[in-house]
Amino acid sequence: MLAIFFFCIYFVFLCLIISDLKQNAWWVKVVTQQPKCTYYFGPFDSQEEAMANKGGYLQDLETEGAQQVRAEIEQGKPRKLTIFHDSL
Numbered sequence: 125m126l127a128i129f130f131f132c133i134y135f136v137f138l139c140l141i142i143s144d145l146k147q148n149a150w151w152v153k154v155v156t157q158q159p160k161c162t163y164y165f166g167p168f169d170s171q172e173e174a175m176a177n178k179g180g181y182l183q184d185l186e187t188e189g190a191q192q193v194r195a196e197i198e199q200g201k202p203r204k205l206t207i208f209h210d211s212l
Contacts, residue, residue, distance in 0.1 A: 149169070158192060
């Protein structure tokens with residue numbers, strides 16, 4: 125029983141460490157004007173890996189009809205992966 129308790133503590137500790145590591149991950153941030161949205165793609169281990177994958181995401185969104193698409197590479201952890209901006 126004690127072994128199970130220690131395993132659970134170990135598992136929670138390991139999850140917290142992994143979560144902290146993802147805070148510094150790299151993301152492709154794509155903003156579109158039509159529809160008015162922000163998308164985050166990732167996480168990536170390096171800025172170079174994110175840059176190498178950026179073109180595919182842009183192409184997919186443009187194929188789906190997104191207009192005025194721009195992308196940038198960011199480091200951190202987004203709160204949401206897709207954000208819909210309501211037009212007022």
